[in-house]
Each structure stands twice: as C-alpha cells, then as structure tokens.
Amino acid sequence: MDILYKGLAFDNQISVTVIEATEMVNEAIKIHSLSPLAAAALGRTLIAGTFMASTLKGEDDRLSITLSGDGVGGHIVVAGDSFLNMRGYIDEPHCELPLNAKGKLDVAGCVGKGRITVLKSMGLKEPYTGSAQIVSGEIAEDFASYYTFSEQQPTGMALGVKIGTDLTCVGAGGVIFQTLPGATDEAIDKAESLLLTLGDISSVMQNEGAENFVKRAFSDYSYQTFKHKYSCVCSKEYIDSMLLTLGKRELYQTLQKEGKIEVHCHFCNKKYTYDEEAVNNLIINAISKKE
Ligand SMILES: [Zn+2]
Known part of the structure; x- marks a missing residue:
C-alpha cells in the first residue's frame, strides 16, 4: 500500500520521511504507457515531488517541479498539492537506452544535463520559485542538491523504482533525511551511514515494504503516516x-x-x-x- 511516514529520528535531530510509492508509479505507467526507463525517471521524480508536497503547510498550497534536461526523456513535470494528490508526465514516455555500466536503467541518460525548477504557491501573492542545476541526472542527488543549495536545507535522499519483466513496477520508494538546526555530528553520521548501507530502496519496498523497513531500520522514530496517490485535478x-x-x-x-x-x-x-x-x-x- 502506498504510504508516507514522516517524523523525527536519531535523537529527534533528523527529520525522516519514508515513502512507498509502487502503486503511484504503476498508475503513471498505465496512464502514459511508460517504457521502463521513462517509468524510472518519472517515478523517481514523482516520489521526490511527494516528499516536497508533504512539506507544504496550507490546505490550498500546491507545487510543480520541472526537470528541464537534455536527455532522451526530454522534460519531466510533476505537480501536487498538500493532500499528496500527485501527477506528472515526461515528454518522451517511450524512450529507451542501453543499461548503464552498473547494469541498471540509465536514468541519468534519460534526464541529461539542465536545471530543476520548483514553483510553490503557498497563499502568498507571488509563488515561491527555486532552481538548481541537475548534478547527476539520477534525481535523488539532484533533489538533495536542490534542497542544500536553493533552500539551504541539508538533505540526504535515496529514491528507487524497480520495473519487473512484465513492465510493471514491483517496488518503488524513497528515504529522505533532513538535519534540523543544531543537529550533532553523531546524529548526522548515523543518518548518513543508514543511507549508505540501505542498498536499493526499490528492493527494500519490493521485499519488505515501508512498514517493516521502518520497524527494522529505526530505533527511535516517532512518525505520522499519510496517504498519497496519483490523481489529476482536471475536469x-x-x-x-x-x-x-x-x-x-x-x-x-x-x-x-x-x-x-x-x-x-x-x-x-x-x-x-x-x-x-x-x-x-x-x-x-x-x-x-x-x-
Ligand atoms: Zn488531467
């Protein structure tokens, strides 16, 4: 089941978000007939967008994210609101590339080089806009860097989308850490080493799911849960x-x-x-x- 966990861990010094998003990615695959590569790129962006939407405070707050890279996928656009109704598209939904050197879907080649632009409308006259360079095209690193440089919020992020042989998503999710002001080096080290030893988050979601992962990985996580889904607002x-x-x-x-x-x-x-x-x-x- 798609679910988002949000709260504090590591002695209440790190904000931790865990997202399971397998259903959301499958909905995107169904709507857009995505190739595995396009599903991985759009899926990771949807998960990052879901995290970003979970930080919106007001009921009417909304956001949109554009990855304008020069890769084979073209632009990727994701939009969502504070109720975590998420949607998105990729210019080239059927794009393909050979697997990368690690034997994985070449998401970096799909995204390419360019910029991330974020627009948040939060009830103010002018929407908030933020922007940062795409650093690797792997999306998790790009959003971590966006947060660090554009929003001055040190962030660690792992995102993953795994596509099965029948071209459906078998596991998708993300783990996001943000340090609170005054966090100790010890807490930051603990969070970093968890990210490093996590392995592939899509396999974690496929094999144990978010609930079991949360129980296993954190000793002091105080969280709330939220539901998110793929949902269009057009009518x-x-x-x-x-x-x-x-x-x-x-x-x-x-x-x-x-x-x-x-x-x-x-x-x-x-x-x-x-x-x-x-x-x-x-x-x-x-x-x-x-x-
Ligand atoms: Zn629509």
Missing part, C-alpha cells in the same frame, strides 16, 4: 474556465481553422473536445452567469 469545469480566459475571438478563430477545439491534459492523457455547439453553450453560460 470539464476546469477546462471550460481555462478556455474562457482565451476569449471569444480566439475560440471562434480556432473553431474556424480546426473545425473543433481539442484540449489534451498531459497529466492524465484525457482529451476534451469542443465543437461549435459546445463553444456556443460555453459562452452563453458564461454570459448568463455574469448577469
């Missing part, structure tokens, strides 16, 4: 309001040119189609609402 009403912001003239010009208006949601692959009658109704309803 007919949302697309209606988005189209109306384009204006009547633009809508009828597109109708004339294309014969219909088609809107594609990248996050869930749903298509919304408007013929002339639908556009007429949209505009009449908008006018009558105003009156």
Whole structure:
C-alpha cells in the first residue's frame, strides 16, 4: 500500500520521511504507457515531488517541479498539492537506452544535463520559485542538491523504482533525511551511514515494504503516516474556465481553422473536445452567469 511516514529520528535531530510509492508509479505507467526507463525517471521524480508536497503547510498550497534536461526523456513535470494528490508526465514516455555500466536503467541518460525548477504557491501573492542545476541526472542527488543549495536545507535522499519483466513496477520508494538546526555530528553520521548501507530502496519496498523497513531500520522514530496517490485535478469545469480566459475571438478563430477545439491534459492523457455547439453553450453560460 502506498504510504508516507514522516517524523523525527536519531535523537529527534533528523527529520525522516519514508515513502512507498509502487502503486503511484504503476498508475503513471498505465496512464502514459511508460517504457521502463521513462517509468524510472518519472517515478523517481514523482516520489521526490511527494516528499516536497508533504512539506507544504496550507490546505490550498500546491507545487510543480520541472526537470528541464537534455536527455532522451526530454522534460519531466510533476505537480501536487498538500493532500499528496500527485501527477506528472515526461515528454518522451517511450524512450529507451542501453543499461548503464552498473547494469541498471540509465536514468541519468534519460534526464541529461539542465536545471530543476520548483514553483510553490503557498497563499502568498507571488509563488515561491527555486532552481538548481541537475548534478547527476539520477534525481535523488539532484533533489538533495536542490534542497542544500536553493533552500539551504541539508538533505540526504535515496529514491528507487524497480520495473519487473512484465513492465510493471514491483517496488518503488524513497528515504529522505533532513538535519534540523543544531543537529550533532553523531546524529548526522548515523543518518548518513543508514543511507549508505540501505542498498536499493526499490528492493527494500519490493521485499519488505515501508512498514517493516521502518520497524527494522529505526530505533527511535516517532512518525505520522499519510496517504498519497496519483490523481489529476482536471475536469470539464476546469477546462471550460481555462478556455474562457482565451476569449471569444480566439475560440471562434480556432473553431474556424480546426473545425473543433481539442484540449489534451498531459497529466492524465484525457482529451476534451469542443465543437461549435459546445463553444456556443460555453459562452452563453458564461454570459448568463455574469448577469
Ligand atoms: Zn488531467
């Protein structure tokens, strides 16, 4: 079951988040028909995004993350809210590469070089934006570096997505440590050595699951649990309001040119189609609402 553990460990000096995300990655594979490589890259970004969303405080807070690298996968976009409804897409969902020197999916080659950009809207006038260089393309290192340099928050992170022979995800998850101000070297050392000896977090999720891992790995973890899932927020009403912001003239010009208006949601692959009658109704309803 997909679940997120969040709390303090290592003498209350390190914030620890453990995420199991196998179902979420399988949902992304199903929606986007992802190749194993694309599933690993988008899946790891979804897990990092879930962690980031779990740090949002307000009910209406939202975030979006863009990895704009020059790898074979193209750009990766993940969005989510404080209720941990997560969604995402990758430009090239069917991309493939030979396995890397370690015999693993070449996520670094999929992502390439470029930047991570994070946008958080937290009820303020201006959204918060942060940005950092992609350091390796392996995603965990990239987000750890983003936190350290852009948000001045020392962070250790392990992320993993394992794809089985039937092309479904058999294990996916992450472990994230953030040191609290004034943490002792001893606590930091303990956390670092756990990350180093952890092995592959996707195998941990496949073989024992987050619950057993949490019991085994930490002696003093006081945590809360949260549920997260792949979930798109698009709806007919949302697309209606988005189209109306384009204006009547633009809508009828597109109708004339294309014969219909088609809107594609990248996050869930749903298509919304408007013929002339639908556009007429949209505009009449908008006018009558105003009156
Ligand atoms: Zn959608």
